[in-house]
Amino acid sequence: VLAGMVAGLSVLALDDSSRRRTLALYLLARLSQ
Helix, strand or coil, rough: CCHHHHHHHHHHHHHHCHHHHHHHHHHHHHHHH
């Protein structure tokens, strides 16, 4: 799951969408809890 999230974050990081990046970080924070 974490590996998938890292891959997802990498893809989102390549996209210049601040909203998606913020959403990805938010989801990662929730999963880490």
